[in-house]
Amino acid sequence: MRDLISEMAGHIVVNGVKIARNGAALLDVPHLALNGPGPTLILGPNGAGKSLLLRCLHGLIVPDKGFVKQDGVPLNTDQTARQAMVFQQPVLLRRSVSANLDFVLKRRGLHRSARKVRIAELLAEGGLEGKARQSARSLSGGEAQRLAILRALALDPDTLFLDEPTSALDPSATQMIEGMVLRASGRGVRIVMVTHDIGQARRLAADIVMMHGGHVVEHGDARQVLDAPKSEASRRYLAGGLVT
């Protein structure tokens, strides 16, 4: 997997990243390169450091030590501007559905007519056509998360980070989200998504980063990691996970 050099922009390299709080190491990743076409799924139990790693990749948290580079450049606001992120709990603005999208498009400097067209496209992509004028805060959980993804896509990012976007959703809502993620991936958006759902990893992942106790215990082709895990931690997680 690591040998594949993709045409996509947004190669991300983690080097010597450490985060500790009160003397306890929360994240310790000597090296990680995300340069495949993805989707990349970060898998592991609660407390493994998945969300923390994702926030480091997106520049929301600056590690105590080490650095994250994108296309050879240390993360800065220009770099993170090419990324977007969807959080576990969608944080929607207290405005209408379309205003949530318009907010992003306006910041990108699109003209009114262009924004209108783009909003219609996005709403169609997320199946929210009939809800444009509705308050975003009145959406169901699944609709809200779809809007959060659409708003992230409105940034036209090279890379889209998703932090357990379906953890609170039912299977049909999860299916719609996964569909959106796969379509985005198909359009060339690099997907990096955190999950603890092994089934989801199997459905979506091209490569899998397996985490445990703040460490990356394994990174490789999805099939290989899931079917023939090399590390003991992966084997135990997958075994436990398969039981549930």
Added chain:
Amino acid sequence: MQGFASEFNTAIGLILNGDAELWAIVLLSLKVSVFAVLISALIGMPVGAALAVARFPGRRVLIILMNALMGFPPVVVGLLVYLMLSRSGPLGVLELLYTPTAMIIAQVVLVTPIVAALTRQVVEILAEEYSEQLRSLGVSRLASVPVLLWDARLALVTALLAGFGRAIAEVGAVIIVGGNINHVTRVMTTTIALETSKGNLALALALGAILIGIAIAVNAMVSALTLQAEREGLRHA
């Protein structure tokens, strides 16, 4: 107090019959306080929001100071504004003493800390919720201020109402800087003070009733707005 009932009836009659003089006083009260609240909003909201999102040394002290100013005695504010606007004061050249503008200034001094302090509370809670998401969208701290203010708009309306309540019910400051001049700076509260000092308790009470009526009307309006907003799902999580 023998004629209390009849005097009260007279007062109610004045209100119901739309006595021009009385309504001019009510209108001036509204005008002064609405203006004061609007100006306080223009100053207090950005200041409160800035204090909510910015991090700088002395911020805690400023917040404590602002909260303390919320309870500043109106008479003291009146006195300070009088000393500024008096012909012997530094701003005497403006000739603003004993004008509605002077009353607006005094009320702005009274109301701005309320608006700023409540704005800071509301925005700080919202900023906490929005922080990562806004940073992810590339919104800087400074640029997040208008976003937070707009999204906190319902709570901010309540803050403005609290300010309006303090402004329109206040007498100590406006009577000093306004002078309670008939047809110029006489508002509801100073009229109530005047009629009380004339021993016309019923008329004073009737004016008080109007004041309460305005308070109820304003709060009902806001309650309706909030209800509507809740229906639209805009209520804060």
Added chain:
Amino acid sequence: MIRNVFRAVVLSLGLIAGPTTAEEPFIVVQSTTSTQNSGLLDNILPWFEAETGIDVRVVAVGTGQAIRNAINGDGDVLLVHSRADEEQFVADGWGVERFDVMYNDFVLVGPKSDPAGVEGGSDIVAALTAVSQAKAPFASRGDDSGTHKAELRHWEAAGVDPADASGTWYRETGSGMGATLNVASGMDAYALTDRATWESFGNRGNLEVLVEGDPRLFNQYGVILVNPDKHPRVRASAGQRFVDWLIGPDGQAAIEAFKPNGQQLFFPNAK
């Protein structure tokens, strides 16, 4: 919906905002509550305003505060009732010249039950002595006003220092005449008041006039133009017109004609 409400609010604001006051000539008169509460000024000022087109804005406070405000330059004309202070004001250069305008008198009011037994007397000093001996409640202005200063002179003549009794039978309200009468009415206390305020006071309760007619209860009002040499922004010419009018035949006639309920409250006596 919210945006529409906002729009409506802004729109209606614009409507009521308008220009605050049309720019017409006006003067500010620092005066006492008695001239305002009795309705005198509301009654006579329209005559002057109609004749001259000058709007008279009255700030009614106690004489002491009125004088201090005038010293600060926050008034063009001073109309008060404490002769010694007025003469001092002119002597110190704050005022141009003092003129007598009108007079009335002070009266001692008290409860019908009259615990000090002063009813019907015409000796204010004897009456106050009796009040102090009976330790009957007495409500004082306590606000450095003209009436307060007159009251203190009478206590001094009676050889009583009411400050010793402050908080016991002697209650200093620190407020205007009307507010003090409200207190007196509420606690059945004696009080010294100018007759004009008393006559127009609407909350007498058990109070009635008990002592009157002592020449020492004479209450003279004076008018002074604030000195433009001290405060260049004093509206001297308009202020002078008002002073001239008040002590001239038209103003004096207007004061004479002010008789609410048929009773004359102020007697013009300009020379």
